[in-house]
Amino acid sequence: MKVFVTGASGFIGSALVSELSNAGHHIVGLARSEESAKKIKSLGTNVEILPGDLKDLAILRKGAREAEGIAHLGFVHDFQNFNECCEIDRAATEAMLEAIVGTNKPFVYTTGTLSLPAGKISDETVENYEHSYFLRDHTEKMALSYGVKGVRVTSIRLSPTVHGKGDKGFIPWIIADANRTGKSGYVGSGQNVWPAVARLDAAHLYRLVLEKGRPGGIYHGVAEQGVKSKEIAEAIGVILHLPTVSISTENAAEHFGFLGVFFSKDNPVSSEITREELGWEPQGLGLVDDIRKNYSL
Incomplete structure (x- = not known):
């Protein structure tokens, strides 16, 4: 399959390019700079570049039209x-x-799990469109509506932390907050949980969804249903x-900045349907072990 990948030079996208290349697919990677283009080209022998960025709608249309499948990871x-x-x-x-x-054509959209209802386990059937303040939820709904227009749309909801070497997401930011303040914090009791998935497992999921995802299917990029924020802080x-210390809700913004709202959220998420339907079996390290092994300065 010829696959157009946005975000192809990113943390997850670059792993997906390698995953697709190793499986025999041909990849067209969107690249906003020469540096990004060189990185993408180095990821496989059957990789080509489409120069452009996410604001260049004409280029995006071209990439989609000329491909046999699209994985939209860019943000x-x-x-x-x-x-x-x-x-x-x-x-x-x-x-x-x-x-x-x-x-x-298959089109894989990307969003996250953090906007799902807090405090209870959410599976792939849970929708939160009516109550969500998160615009990407509404974009997911819009994307899935193209099923009736003859597009095989699926959506992957990623864990708030897709972890591994080279991570530039929430965990490095939480680590930076700890370095800045001299203490590794969690909010309140620290019993709230975040789901997590290793980078290569997430990339493998994208390939499976591209190859055999059910039209209209929603899939969860979740290897661990919920890791306590206190355990994350302790590993850091x-x-x-x-x-490792508790940070009060009132002081969370001072310690974590905007991350305080996210890191205090209780976000248990199941991926049972995803695993059963696609045969996805995550193999990577758990989040706490990965932090201890790969996130030290």
């Missing part, structure tokens, strides 16, 4: 202008989908040789 990670980033994502998603109406404390 502008600017949390100071998060709503604008979500609007860019929505426009990019819609442009690619409009370009492949009536083709029955160990590698940094810092004390």
Whole structure:
């Protein structure tokens, strides 16, 4: 299959390019710079580059039209202008989908689990569109609506931490907060949980969904249903040789910045349907072990 991958030079996207290449697929990677293009080209022998970025809708349409499948992982990670980033994502998603109406091509959208209802286990059947403030949830709904227009749309909801060497996401930011303050913190009792998945396991899931995902299917990139935030903080404390402490809800923003809202959320998520339907069997390290092994400075 010729697969157009946005976010191909990113942490998960680069792993997906290698995963697809090793499985015999041909990859077209969207690259916003020469540096990104070189990185993507180095990931496999059957890889080509499409120069452009997520704001270049004409390029996105071209990539989608000329491919046999699309994996949309690209996202502008600017949390100071998060709503604008979500609007860019929505426009990019819609442009690619409009370009492949009536083709029955597979299109894999990407969102996250953190916006799912807190405090109870959410499986792949749970929808939170009516109550969600998270624009990507509504973009997921929009994307899935293209099923009736002849596009084989699926969505992968990723854990808040996709972990491994080279991670630039939430865990490194939490580590930076610990270094800055001299203590590794968790909010309140620290009994709230985050789901987690290793980078290579996430990439493997994308390939499986591209190859055999059910039209309209929602899949969870979750290897561990819930890791307590206190356990995450303790692992960080160990590698940094810092004390692990509880941070009150009132002081969470001071310690964690915008991350305080996310790190305090209770987000238990199941991937049982995903595993049963696709035969996905995560093989990577658990989050706590990965932090201890691969996140020390």
